[in-house]
Amino acid sequence: MTEKTFMAGFGGQGVISMGQLWVYCGMKEDLEVTFFPFYGAEKRGGIARASVIVSTEEIASPLVTRPDSAIVMNMDSLPLCEANLKQGGTMIINSSLVKVETKRTDARVIKVPCNDIAEKLGDVKFANMVMMGALSKATGAVKLDKLEAVLMSFFGPSKQKFIPMNLKAIEEGMKAVG
Amino acid sequence: MAAEKRLMKGNEAMGEAAVRAGCDAYFGYPITPQNELTAYMAKHMIDHKRVFIQAESEVSAINMVYGAAATGARAMTSSSSPGVSLKQEGISYACGADVPMVIVNVARSGPGLGGISPAQGDYFQSTRGGGHGDYHHIVLAPKSVQEAADLTFEAFDLADEWRMPAMILADGMIGQMMEGVTLPEAKDPATRKPKPWAVGNKGKRTELNHVDSTQLVPENFEKALHVRYARYDEIKKTVVRWEEQNLEDADLILSAYGTSARVCLGAMQMARKLGLKVGLLRPITLWPFPEQRFGALAGKRFLVVEMSMGQMVEDVRLYTHGKSEVSFYGRCGGMIPTEEDVLAEIRRILKK
Incomplete structure (x- = not known):
């Protein structure tokens, strides 16, 4: 099994964190993993993209050019993901911010209103975790069953109180895929 | 544990x-x-x-x-x-x-x-x-x-x-x-190789150690360089190191180091799925370069992939002694070759 995912959004949406947590969990599930970020110099609002690969085999190129799955966190990222997603790949769209239909009729398209779900949970900042839950459910590549332990080391002590909310957001994301 | x-x-x-x-x-x-x-x-x-x-x-x-x-x-x-x-x-x-x-x-x-x-x-x-x-x-x-x-x-x-x-x-x-x-x-510091040549810590030595690159007497300098x-x-002979895969039956050997070698690994796997006999030879030590290994493969076809205009390719040509046809595919300026790019190059060379 090899799942190559391309994640795209704008800075501040937690795209980079989502990529890191995805491979961190993958590693804890005994997979080979690679994470390569690409982001602008801006603190917020610039582009934020991540190439992430999880595999049961040795990983060849760390660069994801024809992803098996693409995460579209905002409107600007849609054309980019439409261009690189492989034939018949999975596209998960944050439908809270992306209101148009994709041109990729071959793709398995999953729409998840990540921002709306996160806001209902209490904070829009959890939108990335909602998306990661959806990615896990849709691909099955990373189960995320070790996420709680991963978050314990990922977050500093002052942020550990947010762990239950993160786990809830993952669960809601999984449910949204149905 | x-x-x-x-x-x-x-x-x-x-x-x-x-x-x-x-x-x-x-x-x-x-x-x-x-x-x-x-x-x-x-x-x-x-x-x-x-x-x-x-x-x-x-x-x-x-x-x-x-x-x-x-x-x-x-x-x-x-x-x-x-x-x-x-x-x-x-x-x-x-x-x-x-x-x-x-x-x-x-x-x-x-x-x-x-x-x-x-x-x-x-x-x-x-x-x-x-x-x-x-x-x-x-x-x-x-x-x-x-x-x-x-x-x-x-x-x-x-x-x-x-x-x-x-x-x-x-x-x-x-x-x-x-x-x-x-x-x-x-590493346990006790396992380190002693450095009796180092400056300071004169100990029982009578002479001072001089660590210096100056050599003003040509006769002596030539000897020292030899x-x-x-x-x-x-x-x-002893430090040279490389990794190789699928060379035995290869019609084309990809050669690359570092990130480019990862890209070549993916391209090789894609090529093998298409039935193309492609191998990979990755130098791990760039100096010393695996001269002997390349020399032993002289006559085989090579494709060297680099994130440059072509530098290691010159060593591959040098150490295959003009007996190999050596092609080059490079990206530069911060661009990274993709597995698909390298596969296309493989197919072009093998005409398949």
């Missing part, structure tokens, strides 16, 4: 490996895309009560390394391409004085200030002796975060063993990406 696997950036993994190898002193100056390495050392060298200095320039940093290493300390610096150019004078002096040190180059695109994206345009500079004079030093090229850690750890021993600088030639991709890494256990080059011949 097996050591725990950690998720780390290449830059951080090289820093931690250096700490565990017993690096006594780190001297650096910030430059993208290797900043996490300097930052890691700033935090962790102090925790271990070792020396960390952010110098006022790259020139200053390399000379601090030269000074510290001359006293017998395990000393290290890191930078990226333009910064490593500035260090070349110091590296030439260290090679001239037989002073071991570890230099990490997380290469970016050049020439000039260039860009901050990954590149492999520093192959000539690293393997030909980038400063003035007749010299070489060990150059190790990791392909992953794990190997970046392992080779950095080992570089300190190789440098001490052969009394010369050992360089890690990584690129921005290896430095910036995160992968799982199992770190080696910290002695050093005899050592280079020993290194070529």
